Amino acid sequence: MQLPDPSERPYATPEIVGPKVRRLLARNPSPFTYTGTQTYLVGDGTDVAVIDPGPADEEHLRAILDALGDARLAAICCTHTHRDHSPGAAPLAARTGAPVIGCAALTLADDGPRADAAFDPDYRPDRVLTDGESLSGDGWTLTALATPGHTSNHLCFALEETGALFTGDHVMGWSTSVVSPPDGDMSAYLASLARLYERKQDTVYFPAHGPVVEKPHQLVRGMLGHRRARERQILRQIAAGHTRVEEMVPAMYKGLDERLFPAAGRSVLAHLIDLERRAMVRREEETWRVLEE
Template sequence: MDAPPKPWPTGLAEQCEPLVRRVLAPNASPYTYTGTQTYLVGAGQDVAVIDPGPAGGGVAGHADTNGSGHVEAILAAVGEARIAAILCTHTHRDHSPAAAVLKARTGAPIIGCAPLSMDDDGPRADAAFDPDYSPDRVLEDGERLGGSDWTIEAVATPGHTSNHLCYGLVESGALFTGDHVMAWSTSVVSPPDGDMSAYMASLQKLYDREDRVLYPAHGPAIDKPRQLVRGMLGHRRQREAQILRLLGDRPQAITDMVPVMYKGLDPRLTGAAGRSVLAHLIDLRHQGRVASEGELWSIPA
């Protein structure tokens, strides 16, 4: 999906529904679409902040033209309300670093996903893990957190990262999906932390739910959740079948498969596509359906 024409509503508080507003961070990139969307939940005396975003621009190697601007925009949107909780869906650094800044400014606790710090050997330099993320409380699957007029339930959705959580808003049937489900792009699943088997299981978990609307961290809201998730499950199964067909012809390296599988792909995303192919291959190897030797992958004899 192409990005909408500018100007984008960067820094503005947009009303999504009575209990939900969003504020767009200034960190647009080929991986983040128009930027990370921070959600404010609650219309009363206290609010929850979901995915506070980057502390700076959020993209490695890019000058930050509005470093503290996003935190200031969040605080302006919060106004006189109290921030009761700062929640992160996961700890890629386009999602979680501003949590520490918000906590320092407001005293609000950081609650939600577990910490995870590791070297990312993939191409997503803009999505390296946040090594400084330090939650005051980790939410388990199904655990709830409440405010003056809102209740949030944690939904464990590992796959994109092992610590990924979605958050359900009990009062309205909305689900905040982070990077797990997006309408503009499929999620990158990058080993070693990204796990395709876990990702598929998490997609099935969302398909089995009855959420009214999905609010991803990047891109537009999704008002037909089960239809989109069904399509995502089918898309991943098609990729798996495509890999098996290619390897049925001859042993191949990932660099051989990506140009065939992703025709017309933005060259800047070639590395990320290769990581997702690798995630599929690892899953297929666990199933005994493919084998590897060096960089070559093949169908076992």
């Protein structure tokens, strides 16, 4: 996908995107992050929460602090700990005294080929939210939803007062999410998508990358269908003799920027692992074959 011209993006400029919600865009555009990581400020009263403070970039940190104005920062919330999401938490906490509340810490030496290479090793939450736990401030309540798949520690946050859901990288407004083993898990990702589809109270999604999702259930239904179509495509590829992941990707992702082939390969691998669990395929060293019914 062609990225928009960075000069046209509102970096370091707060935008009101919904009731009680402002958005700040970090200047870290890439083929993996689209126009950059979107940080959200939740609340319009005496205190606010920040969701996904983004990279530890001085321009972005100053923009967050400026956007706070006279309000107290009550919580710094992270959906997960990839390096484009959580590194800004520590310096923002140091400057404001706000606690870091949200996903659990998670560090792997290798999470496959990504633009940001790895998890954030310096993330230290003051409080880990489990599924269904909430935190609140002046006129706002955020409830954590465990949505593993993209990462095992991924959370979404529901703003109870408005029906908004902050979806991090689980559901993005511009692309499907990379699911990269060993931590990324396609079985868990599909179950998390199905869970969101059942939540009829969510009327709008605010993702960490890409535009606001104004028809969330329609999008999630399409994403579930897309993943099932990928499964069928993989099975056809194996039947056609393309038994290695690196052979499947160019045939399956025609027109995709080749810089994204390694990441696409990780999602294909995640699908294959899911299919193997369901006894539909079997791994034979670096190749795969379809099991007979």
